[in-house]
Amino acid sequence: MYINIKNLLKEGKTTQEVTLKGWVRTFRSNRFIALNDGSTIENVQVVVDFENTDEEILKRITTGAAIEVKGTVVESQGKGQSIEVQATEVHILGDSNPEEYPIQPKKHSFEFLRENAHLRVRTNVFGAIMRVRSVLAFAIHDYFQQNGFFYVNTPIITGSDAEGAGEMFRVTTLDAKNPPLTEEGNVDFKKDFFGRETNLTVSGQLEGETFAMALGKIYTFGPTFRAENSNTSRHLAEFWMIEPEVAFLDLDGNMDLAEDFIKYVLKYTLERCREDIEFLNNRFLEEEKTKPQNERSSMSLIEKLEFVINNNFKRVSYTEAIDILKNSNHNKKKKFQYLIEEWGADLQSEHERYLVEKHFQSPVILFDYPAKIKAFYMRLNEDGKTVRAMDILFPGIGEIVGGSQREERYDVLVEKIKAMGIDEKELWWYLDLRKFGTAVHSGFGLGFERLVLFATGMTNIRDVIPFPRTPQNAEF
């Protein structure tokens, strides 16, 4: 049996005989192998007795090669590591031709690594990101399960197109070139696999609500899709979303939940992924150094995480926010691309960033937005013009959470559905929730990759998901 490097370093026991299996990161002076097996960002140094090792084997110890090492754990002579392994045997499991292997021990551009997404996770940066992503995902399940929420897998393929959250992908088995047609000459979706037109889900919220109104507290955590042609560093066509939904919870409770949840998962991850996040922290600081002084972050990655964990998010109504923005020097000096002139304006990314990064210098929860710029299912306030919506805005990321108290009143909801031109028959089951045992309830959606961006200090969302899907790109 062999031991993984994480456990080997944790035990730190010398004099024991071990077997290691992993991949060569570097091999220098024909003597020192930096060996990594993915269990941790740390390599273990393997010292080869080159005078007693076959020349043919030494030649095959190249970056990327898989090897098995038997040897003795001893105190390390080198700095920065407590132990090393003196090899008694080295076996080559799989070669890696240095002329061909793309991941050499040098700096590769992120774009190059995206094109080699099947191999990039063998680098320190992407290994760290993907381990952090995994722990963060578990922290999310852990938080909800500990707090009495039930995990619900809402459908991915949906016949319901009423939510209007964005452009959708069609899912079909019809012949692409010659689809069956109706007598009127339209595509006959009755002949499609599901007997109707179907799409990939943009959100599990509506289905999630049906479960919250039975089990009380639920959450989803699954893939969602947007067929929008946005080639930005913040958008993916396929991304993972977390959507809790809670019966008997109002908007204030919803804000408390979201804030508590985010703090918990970031704290959990910071504690358990210390080495990975320290590595990413250094990478972040290096990157910041390449920027002009006035664009550099005032905090390191770890400081940003600790700031969020330890400080209350500022809660600000949309109306207050508009006042702040309208009266800001930024607005007066026309530094915004979209000037804020009156109540009712939809906030752009530049406004959100101003509030979070300049004005409050803190995560911000904006609430009570104008009904006109928000979705039909959000609860109308007594003023008749705002809804119980909330968005959480994060420095460097922008919107990370969008949520609301849901409209629980049947008549009001029907009216809003009609006003938005949605066919109310499509939503018969959603309306049933308001006909049978309706109650106040709330929920939110959190884009998982945005959270991973924040936790890792990365800036392009394509670098925090294993195989990004974006316009013109579905490789692998």
Place this chain on the structure above:
Amino acid sequence: MYINIKNLLKEGKTTQEVTLKGWVRTFRSNRFIALNDGSTIENVQVVVDFENTDEEILKRITTGAAIEVKGTVVESQGKGQSIEVQATEVHILGDSNPEEYPIQPKKHSFEFLRENAHLRVRTNVFGAIMRVRSVLAFAIHDYFQQNGFFYVNTPIITGSDAEGAGEMFRVTTLDAKNPPLTEEGNVDFKKDFFGRETNLTVSGQLEGETFAMALGKIYTFGPTFRAENSNTSRHLAEFWMIEPEVAFLDLDGNMDLAEDFIKYVLKYTLERCREDIEFLNNRFLEEEKTKPQNERSSMSLIEKLEFVINNNFKRVSYTEAIDILKNSNHNKKKKFQYLIEEWGADLQSEHERYLVEKHFQSPVILFDYPAKIKAFYMRLNEDGKTVRAMDILFPGIGEIVGGSQREERYDVLVEKIKAMGIDEKELWWYLDLRKFGTAVHSGFGLGFERLVLFATGMTNIRDVIPFPRTPQNAEF
């Protein structure tokens, strides 16, 4: 603040004042409300002082109505419960018209409940199933994270169609009726969203392998899809799958992992969902009673779970299994629809069931299948005709796990890809794993809904997923 019923019953403290919110399950004698809030299968009995309660309120306490109750916790007079709540106030939050509400306190057919999937989780059976499903999902994450595996979200939309695991759904944004055509008159998928033809994934295995060959131990847990027109009680078009993949692990280790994993998650769930599983156990026994004596299960649901948890799975080679089947009385008396005549035959469900339910009366791991009936990526044995594949067969369920040691040798893999008529260029990235630092590695896939079926004693897979997707059905 209000308390949920699970915590109320756990505390069991009398004399305290509480506020409860939930849904009325039944209301009898104008006095006793069975209240449920989804946190547990247990209802709490609320006793209404009907002489001092408004007649109008009493009328509105109907099955399905959402109510808020304030009252005092007292020792219960009734049997089967330790406490009850004497109401001082009852507020109707949401009415439920008994003339219209579909979920009345009587036995509904599962088919009727499937048509009301948005409300069925308000019944005891489906509440229990969905809570068990949630805990089982968490147990899966817990097992892998505790054992050093990293969670990987492999892509849902894929441009790779090489795996050949089944029929696929096309994902597209092209105009359904008039798609753009190439000069040759074919559909021009270069103009589609991703610049190529894309489908919904049938498995994350191949992408998962890329991560295992960097991080060592990984698992996926996400939705997968099959566009097969099978209307059976065991198939869904959309289902969730768990796929671990481990570097440096051979087939024996893979069998150990799968067995240990299944036992852990079932034990975890049985311990934490005791009330729900006891309820489902009773339902199972009731259903068994409706069957002829000779078709009844010899074990209750809980006995079946404990049997799997406490006994070793039988490990049997395909070759041994064929011998057993060929020489069985079943075969000789021609009771099989497909008679077993020679080595190489693909096993049908009837054969698997015979082995598991009649011959071994235990979960069975079959291994070393003929290469010809298995996928291209499975490792060829030295005999040149079998591959290091394994299937785990469960009583009543059939195949619950399918896995293998993967072919790690570049030349052998290329040859198998060619022999299967797959374009090797499509798999350039998969082949790279064998070019750069290849090593023995293994993994398996487990259909989550099959496991939920087993854990809940249900028989139709449509009843263990919130909103089933099957041919002609994508409602909700």
